[in-house]
Amino acid sequence: MNASRPVRLDIxxxxxxxxTRVLVCCGSGGVGKTTTAAALAVRAAERGRRTVVLTIDPAxxxxxxxxxxxxxxxxxxxxxxxxxxxGELHAMMLDMRRTFDDxxxxxxxxxxxxxxxxxxxxQTISTSFSGTQEYMAMEKLGQLAATGEWDxxxxxxxxxxxALDFLDAPQRLSTVxxxxxxxxxxxxxxxxxxxxxxxxxxxxxxxxxxxSTVVGGQLIADASAFVQAFDSMFGGFRERAQQTYDLxxxxxxxxxxxxxxxxxxxxxxxxxxxxxxxxxMPLTGLVANRTxxxxxxxxxxxxxxxxxxxxxxxxxxxxxxxxxxxADRVAVAEREKRLIARFTRAHPTVPLVGVPALPADVHDLxxxxxxxxxxxxx
Amino acid sequence: xVTGKGGTGKTTVAAALALALATxxxxxxxxxxxxxxxxxxxxxxxxxxxxxxxxxxxPGGGExxxxxxxxxxxxxxxxxxxxxxxxxxxxxxxMGAIEFATTLAPGLRDVLLTGKIKECxxxxxxxxxxxRYAYDAVVVDAPPTGRVVRFLDVxxxxxxxxxxxxxxxxxxxxxRLLHSGxxxxxxxxxxxxxxxxxxxxxxxxLDGADLRPGAVVVNRVRPARxxxxxxxxxxxxxxxxxxxxxxxxxxxxxxxxxxxxxxxxETVEHAVRVRAEQRARDQLDEADLPALExxxxxxxxxxxxxxxxxxxxxxxxxx
Numbered sequence: 032m033n034a035s036r037p038v039r040l041d042i043x044x045x046x047x048x049x050x051t052r053v054l055v056c057c058g059s060g061g062v063g064k065t066t067t068a069a070a071l072a073v074r075a076a077e078r079g080r081r082t083v084v085l086t087i088d089p090a091x092x093x094x095x096x097x098x099x100x101x102x103x104x105x106x107x108x109x110x111x112x113x114x115x116x117x118g119e120l121h122a123m124m125l126d127m128r129r130t131f132d133d134x135x136x137x138x139x140x141x142x143x144x145x146x147x148x149x150x151x152x153x154q155t156i157s158t159s160f161s162g163t164q165e166y167m168a169m170e171k172l173g174q175l176a177a178t179g180e181w182d183x184x185x186x187x188x189x190x191x192x193x194a195l196d197f198l199d200a201p202q203r204l205s206t207v208x209x210x211x212x213x214x215x216x217x218x219x220x221x222x223x224x225x226x227x228x229x230x231x232x233x234x235x236x237x238x239x240x241x242x243s244t245v246v247g248g249q250l251i252a253d254a255s256a257f258v259q260a261f262d263s264m265f266g267g268f269r270e271r272a273q274q275t276y277d278l279x280x281x282x283x284x285x286x287x288x289x290x291x292x293x294x295x296x297x298x299x300x301x302x303x304x305x306x307x308x309x310x311x312m313p314l315t316g317l318v319a320n321r322t323x324x325x326x327x328x329x330x331x332x333x334x335x336x337x338x339x340x341x342x343x344x345x346x347x348x349x350x351x352x353x354x355x356x357x358a359d360r361v362a363v364a365e366r367e368k369r370l371i372a373r374f375t376r377a378h379p380t381v382p383l384v385g386v387p388a389l390p391a392d393v394h395d396l397x398x399x400x401x402x403x404x405x406x407x408x409x
Numbered sequence: 410x411v412t413g414k415g416g417t418g419k420t421t422v423a424a425a426l427a428l429a430l431a432t433x434x435x436x437x438x439x440x441x442x443x444x445x446x447x448x449x450x451x452x453x454x455x456x457x458x459x460x461x462x463x464x465x466x467x468p469g470g471g472e473x474x475x476x477x478x479x480x481x482x483x484x485x486x487x488x489x490x491x492x493x494x495x496x497x498x499x500x501x502x503x504m505g506a507i508e509f510a511t512t513l514a515p516g517l518r519d520v521l522l523t524g525k526i527k528e529c530x531x532x533x534x535x536x537x538x539x540x541r542y543a544y545d546a547v548v549v550d551a552p553p554t555g556r557v558v559r560f561l562d563v564x565x566x567x568x569x570x571x572x573x574x575x576x577x578x579x580x581x582x583x584x585r586l587l588h589s590g591x592x593x594x595x596x597x598x599x600x601x602x603x604x605x606x607x608x609x610x611x612x613x614x615l616d617g618a619d620l621r622p623g624a625v626v627v628n629r630v631r632p633a634r635x636x637x638x639x640x641x642x643x644x645x646x647x648x649x650x651x652x653x654x655x656x657x658x659x660x661x662x663x664x665x666x667x668x669x670x671x672x673x674x675e676t677v678e679h680a681v682r683v684r685a686e687q688r689a690r691d692q693l694d695e696a697d698l699p700a701l702e703x704x705x706x707x708x709x710x711x712x713x714x715x716x717x718x719x720x721x722x723x724x725x726x727x728x
Contacts, residue, residue, distance in 0.1 A: 059416075060414075060415025060416060060553065061414060061415040061416025062416070090606075291416070293416070294710075295416070295447075295450075298450075325671075326671035326672075326674045326675050326678075327667075327670075327672040327674075328667075328671070329662070329664065329668055329671075329672065333662065337657070337662045340661070341656060341660045347636055348656060349639055349652060349653055349656060350653050350656030350657050350659075350660060351656075352634045352635050352639070353653060353675075354657075354662075354672075356634040356675060356676065356679045357672055359631070359632070359634070360679075362707040362708070366707050366708060366709060390682045390685070391684075392601065392685070
């Protein structure tokens with residue numbers, strides 16, 4: 032195979048660089064985004080930076096290892112047992128409902144804010160709309176960056192269906208909050224204006240009635256009241272979203288795409304890399320997470336032949352078992368290398384680092400420290 | 410319904426299950442609902458349109474067809490049953506009005522998807538089927554464990570929607586089907602802590618919503634290579650290196666010191682992992698559900714492998 036040599040992603044150089052202010056970890060579900068984000072933050076703090084990690088939906092034991100017992104939506108100082116980092120490690124878990132509420136309170140007058148918070152449609156949007164978590168993660172990132180308190184903010188991204196949701200969701204939520212369509216649905220005669228009505232034609236009135244039949248008049252009424260109350264703050268919302276988007280695009284931000292060496296995750300990583308390039312977002316590299324490199328230079332065929340010979344003499348031979356599990360490992364490593372090489376051929380300029388898997392799950396700071404070493408390749 | 414945490418191989422298992430059920434001359438529909446085109450990728454096909462298409466033949470004359478349900482198309486199809494939207498329908502689609510309507514009421518999306526599934530399950534009158542249902546089985550590559558109960562809990566979704574009208578009437582039929590003995594929710598898990606935790610949580614949640622968990626499919630099971638006593642020791646980091654070296658020499662393998670150390674490290678990692686897998690398996694037993702197993706395929710999954718996995722499922726009693 033023509034193995035293209037990828038550029039090596041140097042994690043320590045990245046996190047040590049004072050110009051690196053935001054590190055975004057993205058990738059599809061189940062690839063270890065949260066753990067990687069936490070490990071990067073631990074390492075950055077160890078190496079002297081005042082670091083905060085914003086986690087979205089950490090596993091319970093991982094959260095506990097960071098001292099996060101509850102969602103309180105504020106960074107908390109993490110005090111590792113046994114050593115003192117040269118910098119500082121802070122961690123927080125996103126509370127999306129609270130972030131949204133705070134945003135409403137900050138932008139609307141008190142009376143109007145109360146109206147919005149009590150609206151049933153707001154409650155749906157702020158808890159179960161599929162883009163809200165992404166939007167609020169961006170909002171929280173914007174807030175953390177605005178304080179100027181942090182050398183480095185490490186952001187985990189929500190466990191979306193697709194890695195791209197992180198970039199698309201704010202736009203989707205924005206469309207809903209924009210309210211043009213809600214106004215059309217609740218009062219199509221007035222809100223659309225002649226131009227739009229002409230385009231859509233008489234079918235729209237029918238559509239509006241149909242939607243109203245399907246989703247119920249009450250919901251449309253709630254949505255409409257919500258949009259009216261929300262209208263005055265919408266400009267502010269959009270401005271903030273734009274600021275955060277600009278922050279993501281700035282030179283101080285680094286996007287790391289995380290993928291396990293599995294076909295689906297690598298394909299998703301490929302899509303995401305293409306998308307970041309199209310959006311001119313600062314793509315820094317790919318973390319191939321949980322690889323299984325071969326630890327002993329013994330060819331697979333030689334191992335299997337020897338194992339067979341050993342088994343003939345002694346079916347319970349320790350050496351035979353060891354050689355067979357080595358052959359299994361070679362097969363896994365070869366497959367992983369092929370998948371990574373396929374990515375590299377399609378994206379030859381994207382720096383890459385492989386992170387060998389730990390044999391068991393990580394849920395303490397010592398484990399995160401160990402992953403940090405592996406990320407740095409030491 | 411086949412669900413599982415992201416990355417457990419839910420789509421692969423759903424496809425293998427469809428092939429296993431189609432074996433012996435039956436017709437099975439494999440459905441996906443999340444717009445990922447995972448079925449097309451797995452079978453190495455062009456993206457599936459919103460239509461039921463033949464994708465594979467099963468041993469013994471069976472057939473698997475596939476359908477990727479797009480909620481927007483389902484809503485338009487649905488509305489056109491009652492209203493003639495014609496040109497306006499396409500325009501509204503371009504404007505994003507339909508995405509908007511499904512966004513306005515998050516439950517609407519799921520109601521449309523499950524409504525289409527129910528229509529497929531209960532469809533009769535197909536010419537060559539002689540009064541039987543159009544499909545002997547419908548296998549759904551359902552949303553992952555974290556979202557599956559919300560997806561299937563049509564009663565709750567309907568609470569957001571109109572209290573009368575065609576959708577309400579139709580949804581009652583969907584609720585009956587999903588809560589009946591005709592529906593089972595199978596859970597795909599790996600022998601790792603997080604997928605097992607999520608599987609157990611999902612089982613409890615399914616029980617709570619009065620939905621029926623089916624089997625746990627433990628996917629990607631790797632062979633255990635070490636006998637139990639060796640495993641126990643190796644998991645603590647202890648490997649009898651002297652004996653290993655002697656045995657290897659006897660077999661004609663004269664390894665350098667670092668190669669031997671490497672083999673020992675690999676053995677310890679293997680043992681630690683197998684131990685973790687055993688704990689995961691014990692935990693999965695708490696769910697008290699029938700368990701099926703599918704082996705790890707280090708060379709990846711292609712169409713040929715799907716047939717092999719289907720045969721493994723048949724060996725374990727899938728009919």
